[in-house]
Amino acid sequence: MIFKHLGYKTTLAIVTVSLAACSAKAPEDAFIHRALHDYILPLHGNMAERSKHFDEVVSTQCSHSASELDMAALQEAWRLNMRAWQQLQAINYGPINEQNLAWKFQFWPDSKNLVAKKTRPLLAENADLSVEKFAKSSTVVQGLSAVEYLLFDFKLASKSPSKDALCGLLSMQASQLKVNSSKLLQEWQGSYGKQLSNYGPENVSFPDAKTAVAYIIDGQLALLETASNKKLADALGSKRKNARVNPYLLESWRSQNSRKNLLANLASVDLLWHRAGMKSYLESQGAKGLADKIEAELLATQELLRADSRSFFSALTAGDKDNASAVNQSLKSLTKLYKHEIPAALEIQLGFNNNDGD
């Protein structure tokens, strides 16, 4: 026997390699590989690129000799950065969780208007605001929500804050977004990507292939649950009896970007579904019927979102909630498929203590 002359550890290593080779043929392995290379890494790369671009636009504008900022250019760069972040929200595991960075990208929901309340005093400090003080400030003032306040809030604009005051804060916010996005990308390109690929019993984060799959799909579910339970439901007042429609509870009411946020969320779900092979993985597990239902519901929700060119803020302010209600209902249907039918079809666990605590 070939193992006869080998030591125990060597034999074990060969067995382990053999088992790994066997598991490499599993459909989960192909899906995990595609999810990492066609979804997780490209979206992190896009976020790093868009954050870098926003930082460059801020630098250019703030070093420009003109006395006024080109707000349209800054706003467009912010929208691109926000779109990248909305797509990234489904990847809520890994370094973003371990380093507690999500709140540094976006503070929401904000029913108490903390973004405005906490950003205004920093703006008033003007040139006295130091990098150290900014770093120690609440996460409320550090991310894309606070930037949105500076670039889009009409009450703030009416007070005409000075270019120096805006630039002082914007530069630090943009720089931090760039650094954090880059850090996330590097972590995924390095150790965390390897950790996801090398699942196995000794890997505490990913003890087997199904757990790795569950992480990836749980991220999709978390995104859809937030989209269906928070992003429109609060503004529509559909969660409490006698609650009124309140457009100021929309995610990006200042920039009127909430519809685009949801489109970006679904573009992210679509990306994993089609390009990264989630649909074909589901079909390979004997769940073609479910895959067809998800495909149809995803498409229907996207079509509903595109069916109205107005922002949700405009529509709700005008008293028209039909499209928003229809989108929310469609999001709920899609969420249900992810929450109840996918776990049964794939025999994966999407959280237990979490959803069912005491």
Add this chain to the structure above:
Amino acid sequence: MNRREFVFAGLGLSLAGLFSCDTPLNVRTLLLSGYQDRFNKANPYGIAAASIEGKLRFMLPLPQRIHQVLDMSPLQLDVGKSKNSEARSCLAIARRPGTELYQVDVERGFLLNKVVASANRHFFGHACRNKDGKVLVPQNHLDKKAASIAVYDPADTWRLLEEIPLPGVGPHQIECLSDGKTLAVAMGGIHTHPNTGRRKLNIDTMQSSLLYIDSNDSKVLAEYYPEDPKLSLRHMAVCRDDRVIIAAQYQGPSENIFPLAFSHHGEENLKAFSAAEEDWRAHQQYIGSVSVDPSGNTAYLSSPRAGIVSRWNLNSLELEESYSLRDACGLAYAKEPQAFYISNGLGQIVNVKNTAIDRGADQYMAQKQALKQSQINTTVFEKTMIWDNHLTILS
């Protein structure tokens, strides 16, 4: 006539026999938890035990879902009476709105006794045992909006001795303090009724507290309130000197951030743990379990919603470190090998060797990043099992 039920040894033997060992344990330390078997729809719930090395010792299916498991090892006062000092057992407590307690022989994995709650009562999943060996179990009253503590005597066929009335609703975890009479009760403050499932019926008017009560005369000794009435105090751990570490699940708006853990040892108020707002935000308003080391230097908090477990210095009440572990909730400390253990909903039990206890703080900080990667190791991975929210270690 109450509905107490006494079941003699042997009832669960046939089920336990499938999994139990032929020989008594060589290693005494056991990890115990309620479980749900994902692929057994007919009998999904039960209690399981694993050795500290990670070998599954038994799985015992039970009718109701288990929350906490209580150590029922012979007390000092019993040792002289017992012919077999190895005869250890535990008590598995049904989760809300469960109505049963199961005493289980942990050496063989079979059911010794089943205790059923009195009429119009259900348990909350927690219990404690006092110095006299009596078992005290918080319970909900179904015929009126009230709660009490059922006091059972295991030595007398689990006879129900009395019900100690509580001055509020929604008691959750209970601890028996070292004087033998004082009880610390986490009064979650949330009213529920089985007729409305797990729906919370009084969120707008709820009031949570840490309650101390004298079990001899049912008198309330003291009650301490958190900063916000919606901070539902639910889980706790007690240090050797009776210092109580208690943690909350916030029931208010998601953007409201409060400290979620408190220390209390005779002070006039609960002392909040100290961390940056973003660190509390990372816990997502929910602590599922608390554990302390016996020396009272370190506490662990689990946040299954966030998939993190955090480690705290009990001398300064400051956060030292957070670990990322999906759906992690159960926490327990093992005296041997001096490590904290964490269980989760994915069938994992991992150990975290806390070297900070042995090293100087500065040296520890210098190695913090390396420790984050190196100190967590898998002890158990049973992929079909969902461990329930609490983990217990029998030494």
